[in-house]
Amino acid sequence: MKISFSPEDEVFRREVADWLKENLCGEFEQLRFRGGPGDEHRYPEERKQWEQHMAQAGWLCVGWPQDYGGRGLSINQQVIFNEEYARAGGPGHMGHIGEGLAGPTIIAFGTKEQKQRFLPGIVNGTEYWCQGYSEPSAGSDLANVKTRAVLNTEQGRWEIHGQKVWTSLAHEADWCFVIARTEPGSQGHKGLSFLLVPMDQMGVTVQPIEQLTGTSEFNEVFFDQAVTDAANIIGKPGDGWKIAMALLGFERGVSTLGQQMQFKNELDDIIRIAKTNGAAEDPAIRQRIANAWIGLRIMRYNALRMLSGEQDGALRQEAMIYKLHWATWHAELGKLAMDVLGPEAELLDRGPYELTRLQSLFLFTRSDTIYGGSNEIQKNIIAERALGMPKEPKITR
Amino acid sequence: MKISFSPEDEVFRREVADWLKENLCGEFEQLRFRGGPGDEHRYPEERKQWEQHMAQAGWLCVGWPQDYGGRGLSINQQVIFNEEYARAGGPGHMGHIGEGLAGPTIIAFGTKEQKQRFLPGIVNGTEYWCQGYSEPSAGSDLANVKTRAVLNTEQGRWEIHGQKVWTSLAHEADWCFVIARTEPGSQGHKGLSFLLVPMDQMGVTVQPIEQLTGTSEFNEVFFDQAVTDAANIIGKPGDGWKIAMALLGFERGVSTLGQQMQFKNELDDIIRIAKTNGAAEDPAIRQRIANAWIGLRIMRYNALRMLSGEQDGALRQEAMIYKLHWATWHAELGKLAMDVLGPEAELLDRGPYELTRLQSLFLFTRSDTIYGGSNEIQKNIIAERALGMPKEPKITR
Amino acid sequence: MEFAFTEEQAMIRESAAGYLQNISTSADVRRVMSTEQGYDPGVWSGLCRDMYWQALHIPEAYGGLGLGYVELAIILEEMGKRLFCSPFLSTVALGVNALLVVASEEQKQRWLPEIAEGRSTVSLGFISSEDTQENRQWGSASVQSHARKEGDGYVLSGSWHYVSDGHTANVLILAAREKGVSIEDGIRLFVIAGDQDCIKRQWTPTMDQTRKLARVDIDGLFVSADCCLGGEESAGWPALEKVLQLSSIASAAEQLGGARQVMDLTIDYTQERVQFNRPIASFQAIKHRAADMMLQVECATSAVYYAACVADEYLSERSNTAGDSSKISDELLQAASLAKAYCSDTFFHCAAESIQLHGGVGFTWEYDPHLYFKRARSSEQFLGAGDLHRERIASQLLDSSAARSDV
């Protein structure tokens, strides 16, 4: 156990920092520190260009194997890359669902043809993805998915009907991976399949959801006789649940280190304001700032524990608490930001409803504890899977 | 709505205060501020004498109707009586289970003969009571009572077998009211009866439970062929559940105002120490002391709401939260006491394990959130009865 | 002692609930909050005419209803439930209280009847420092506008921040101090007409759209000495402080209403929302959190009505003796800080829980939880959040020579 990086890694760190310094400027300068949570809808075209620029230098999908076009970085180097990217204010990745979720799923479960078809677009920053999981009545309960897909063997394609919700970046995506029920009448985890569906077609409608921030990162996606080629299924029909569960594991990767650097930027902002406006003299604020700092440090070492040691694929205890911890921490940070600002916190950037960066943090972080498995779901999972406590009894009435 | 007392009530307040000043002295001086929670086992004989002394002046059962030997005080006068009693440091009532629980139950549900037999002993301070509710495997779940009683018609008596637990003052009591299953094979709330059982007999064994304080207020009570006269049943066989539920309502009476005065004495102690030892300069301690003060004030007004207005017998919302609120508050007060003392908090009064008053508060208050319906049970009750949320589903496996 | 509502009070609540239910639906709130004015003048004048609530605790001698603070708290609780958008809190809690506590008899005669008749709305501005730390305390140091004595009057200059409904109020009460004077007594309150040309009033858009704030800038406005509330020798921070304490109790009552309503609508939602084949209300963790909310809301209820009773006693002692004893004055401070601290925390907690327990739809614009959440945040801040008020109580308990924790 050792927390310092090797001299070689430190050389790599400088390489990344230098590249970013030389490239994240000029036309891309305006993108610095943009596109994070609550800001994901901003500068979509410019950010895609930036990602293509990174791709040309080989800085997309840096953790993927070289065989699939990645850079094949070690875990330590990935940690460093993500830290430096966030430190430099690198904008939120439009391609993160492709790089972090769709890609790894295709690498793990896809056919050779699927890999050839889909991976280059992700590595090159030319094709973008979104995720079709949640549904209005299913919410956190994937087993309750109602979207259905039927294989039309005549035309050699899947036909999809249903509705997904809380789909971020749907209006910017070229492809969506959809969990759909392909076995009519099936229930629960059975009969689900994992389909890849093109977004640019008549049968797909994207409807933005207006959030409490007044902005719209999330969408509803309606599938009405949407189609995709019969080959665009990952695994076999009925494998959907298995693949979705494996994908949950991919979500907790090194990119969390980059997320933490964004959090650090936010905390630094708050500390700077507190020192300027006198809140730093308030003992209760001092305690809360120290607490936020402690939580962030711990988040870092939780993440490093997840990434260290043998990667046996099983979700370890520290991984199971990770989402619950950061989401709760982040929401508290949002409240802290407001309390540091004091009465000024109420004032908008401008009317009618243009939030300041910290107001947006305050409001948007209320969703952190809900999307991607709410705190309640996370606690169920921890209790049942990590602690071996009994599942909810089945209902009889 | 009005929070001040009338001039007549203030006259009564002086009367009570004066009587206590003139009587709670001399031989009784040593009892001041004794016999509260965590100290209930101290000076039992002396406290019984004190209660008989009070009885002679008509100061026991002051809220009971005059027909039953009470003083028939108004609610406001009862409030005042309890406040002044606690303010003067009146010792914990040995007879409170008789006065607050057994007596009111007998008044509400007993026969004329039962009233004549049992009420005078309570009013005079000559007969003491304990409560046989909880059982080792039943815990908070009265419906799971296993103690059984059989009517031996030949000998005209009930024969009782079983075990009760968490019975306070059992070793000082003359009588115990016992919830027992009188209908063999019955389940849940059915088939229970409410029996009055004399403690001084072969078939009853009292075994003190050593608590985390190293002292023993609570007991296990074993009934092994214990007997009581066939007439000593309240209501009819099978009425036990109904009567026990009604009795729950009696528990939340004016005596809570006296309890609050004890809490106030504790908080005053803590404030005094904080001002002396410098803890009052610690901002976090200041916040917590203010919070404790706020909680106590609110407790008072919660209680006054319960006691005001029409007494329709139904448990109102403010009554349902009362136990949860005070128990949680009190446990926090115990922790606050330790933190105000700082490192000194560790030091015992003397070895091997003689706790200081505040250590005893700290440790004993951990039981407040458990006995008499744990916080968890209280929350279930609030959610289901006050908020109308669904009961736990029945288990099928 | 009788800590229950009288029959009359229960009737007032019932009629308020019924009235507000019609004029302040979710759609009404959304429509009105998006305007700069922040309230519907027609609705407001209708309310003034039909319900006469603006005159509720104005004594009958000045054309008011002469009711007490408990009745006022009932109205505010009901308004809080409905997030009613109006200048009621500014006019009644800040304006009327300032006049009742500080004004001279002549000034009361001059201003109270026109408020009672619904002809004028009022606001009060005092925070006017450019130093955020001073403003954070909502105390005397935040009063940094100036009133320079000149001839038979004063020249006012300064920038008042966070003035509730300050851009629409017909009457403004503004606090200012003599230049160079830093003591509490150097502060005076001035009552002036709001719509004068030399007063620059600007709406400052806020995160909580249901309550409007404004900035008021004045650069050298001459006001005659009879605008000085309570006369030139009166007022001072101690009097203004009492006004703010009374206002805190009013704000707490409104918070209580918000907390109770957002709890109720959340519990209703959990009864309807089915996940894993059951209404989520049947999950014990949800039930326990609902119970925690109810505990807080019930405690907040006790806190508010206790504080309202103290306010009643304070105002009646003050009007009977034209002064206040130190006992009731201390009690008002304690009761106000208690109610404001407890209700701020309760409302914020319940509103945050509401978003969480609504799940995905909880953070949409379409559903109502965010409206309560934003109101909870703005009202928590208004006149000082929990920590500040707890520190005020702690100072009374710990910094004086004798402990004052009397129950």
Place this chain on the structure above:
Amino acid sequence: MEFAFTEEQAMIRESAAGYLQNISTSADVRRVMSTEQGYDPGVWSGLCRDMYWQALHIPEAYGGLGLGYVELAIILEEMGKRLFCSPFLSTVALGVNALLVVASEEQKQRWLPEIAEGRSTVSLGFISSEDTQENRQWGSASVQSHARKEGDGYVLSGSWHYVSDGHTANVLILAAREKGVSIEDGIRLFVIAGDQDCIKRQWTPTMDQTRKLARVDIDGLFVSADCCLGGEESAGWPALEKVLQLSSIASAAEQLGGARQVMDLTIDYTQERVQFNRPIASFQAIKHRAADMMLQVECATSAVYYAACVADEYLSERSNTAGDSSKISDELLQAASLAKAYCSDTFFHCAAESIQLHGGVGFTWEYDPHLYFKRARSSEQFLGAGDLHRERIASQLLDSSAARSDV
């Protein structure tokens, strides 16, 4: 960077768990804690002989095993799980660290080998004010014993409070200051034999019986100058502070073990305890509280081993350069306060939850939760509770000219 245990470290944990399981059962703890000595000398000398843990992080040059702070944290975590009653924490965390950080080469040669061989236990006393407020801070102001220069040595006088195992330690390290000197540099550490006649040592019985405290009184004891740790010009509060920071990390590791164990035994109990026809572990509210505990325990694990890594780096930088850079020195302060604050809160929370979730039996003497609860309380207090350590971090983050929140 590799934030996982090595194979060797995993083996150390396994063997420690196995060993302690045999020598520190609940019955063992109860037997030993009721004695004045507070540990079983036979068990202790067996441990010193068989496991050599007392020598764990003593460099090999002084007869130690030369292992690092991560290994020490592993041992302490396992001891914490079993509430192991012994002078280990005093000897190793306070004693050995003081010698490693402050002592001269000669002093190390003199004292470390006899500790490594298990011949001497050590303790350190510094709190010696009669002013509770000074003692509450666990800082330099609490050092109020005196060392008066006299000839070739010093005369020590004072009363040291809360000295862990101070009544049984063979060697005492005591902090004292020159009379009249209030600055931090005026503090020196003296190492002396514990069982001298002129040293009055008195066990002070404590609420947590698993850890013994003593009071040490000295009235004019002459000690030669070579008892002054690090020489007469060295030491000072800054050095002692580093010792206390290292000790805080050790204490936090022990707290982590206590928290994890009391969580585990509680969850086991909820699986067995049947109420309303189900194991109470199946109630969602219980499950969510168990999940909250696990979150805290896992975070505490990260906190402790991060801090242990920093301690490792600190000690190795110090031994390599005979000094410490301000960077690693700042990091040690932060890491120590982080670990102590987080683990104190976590252990107390889990132990309190343990009593609550055990229900009735949770507050009996017979069941174990109260032992953990009392240890949680005493270890929370030891070297300062959460608030104090958070304030130290806040001071670094907020009171310096540059923000130092570097991840």
